[in-house]
Structures are given as C-alpha cells and as structure tokens.
Amino acid sequence: xxxxxxxxxxxxxxxxxxxxxxxxxxxxxxxxxxxxxxxxxxxxxxxxxxxxxxxxxxxxxxxxxxxxxxxxxxxxxxxxxxxxxxxxxxxxxxxxxxxxxxxxxxxxxxxxxxxxxxxxxxxxxxxxxxxxxxxxxxxxxxxxxxxxxxxxxxxxxxxxxxxxxxxxxxxxxxxxxxxxxxxxxxxx
Numbered sequence: 001x002x003x004x005x006x007x008x009x010x011x012x013x014x015x016x017x018x019x020x021x022x023x024x025x026x027x028x029x030x031x032x033x034x035x036x037x038x039x040x041x042x043x044x045x046x047x048x049x050x051x052x053x054x055x056x057x058x059x060x061x062x063x064x065x066x067x068x069x070x071x072x073x074x075x076x077x078x079x080x081x082x083x084x085x086x087x088x089x090x091x092x093x094x095x096x097x098x099x100x101x102x103x104x105x106x107x108x109x110x111x112x113x114x115x116x117x118x119x120x121x122x123x124x125x126x127x128x129x130x131x132x133x134x135x136x137x138x139x140x141x142x143x144x145x146x147x148x149x150x151x152x153x154x155x156x157x158x159x160x161x162x163x164x165x166x167x168x169x170x171x172x173x174x175x176x177x178x179x180x181x182x183x184x185x186x187x188x
Contacts, residue, residue, distance in 0.1 A: 043070035043079075050080065054110070054137055061137060062087045064105065064112065078105040083114055085135070087166055095167065096122040098135070110137035126168050127151045135166070142166055145174070155181035 050069035054062040067082035085098040101116030112135040120128040120142070130148040135141075143163040150157040150168065161174035 043072060044075060045071040047071065050078070052105075054085070056137065056140075059090060060088055060092065066103070069105075076107045078107070079103075080105060083112075085112065085114075094123060096120060096126075098133070100133070111135070112137075120168075122168060124167075125153045128168060140165060155179060 047069040048067070050064075050066040052064050053060055054064055063086045064080075065084040065086075066078075066080035068080070070079040071077075072079065080103040081101070083098070083100040083103040087095040087097070089095050098114060098118065098120045100114035100118040103112055103114040105112045114133045114135070116131065118130050118133040120126075120133070122128075128148060128150050130144050130146050132146045133142060133144045136143070141163060142165075143161075145161040147160050148158065148162055150162075150171065157171075157173065157177070157179045159173040159175060159177040162172060163174070164171040
C-alpha cells in the first residue's frame, strides 16, 4: 500500500516538474486566461432594476436607472451596469437622456462617472458621444478627458476633452478641437 502511494506521489511530482520545464526554445509556455466575475463577492449589496432620483434642494434634476447596481463603501458608491439617466429642467420637463454600458455613482459627491459607449441625446437635437463622461450634479457640469463627438443640427465638433453645462450650451473644448459646419457662399 505504501509503495502505491509513493509511486502516485512520485508520478504527480514528475508531471508537475515536466509542466514547469522550459520548452526546446528555452521559453516556458504559460497560458492564463482572465475570467470575469458576474457578481463580485465583495459588494455590500446587489440590486437588480436600480432606480434613484437625482435631486438638488428638493428639485428633481433627473432619474438614474441601471440594470444592475452593486453597492460598496456603506452604500455611498454604486457600480452600475447598463446605465440610463433622464435629465429634467427645473420646471420638470424632460431635457435629454444619457446611456452607457457601465458607470460609478458616488452618492457623497453626487457624481456619475459613465463609461463605455456613452451617448447623450438632448431633446433640442444635440447628440454627444464619448467613451467616458462625468456628470457632476453639484457643479451642474458634464466633462471628460476622452475623445468626443458633438453633433448639432447644423454643425459637428470633435476633440479631446471638454467641459459643459448639461444643456451643452456653455461648451468648452480642451484639446485638438475641430468643427465642421456648412457655410453659405453668397452669389451675385
């Protein structure tokens, strides 16, 4: 019986040492594959069908929806999947919609960091797209340091980073700013 156990252990050690030996070219072949965890085990709470109101002094500025929300840091930070924010004016009229694949909402700072195919569609016809966008509710500002495209009904802007109000009226491009607009040439 001891002989079989010793043989099994020796065979296991031989297989493990052979797997660790370099190949003929002197390189060790290591194949590791990262796996994505569907539900992180460190979340305080997981909410499906998350919904919260974005308010400022009792006035609704918007509604934040997410397919999945994972709560961290005593429910002050939410990691969101499939984000949708509907913005409202101060009189309660729908003003625009933001969509993104993921995001982080910090309740202490009242700040949403949207990531992955972020698109803001305004009801006045403006459409903003970027890979990352921050909505700071306290400053009432949206900004990014990523590339963006802003399409308006009569012109298009591109660049690297911007700051703006949520209505996209006080828009300031930071770098590599370009614009394209039709120009009427007078004829005699």
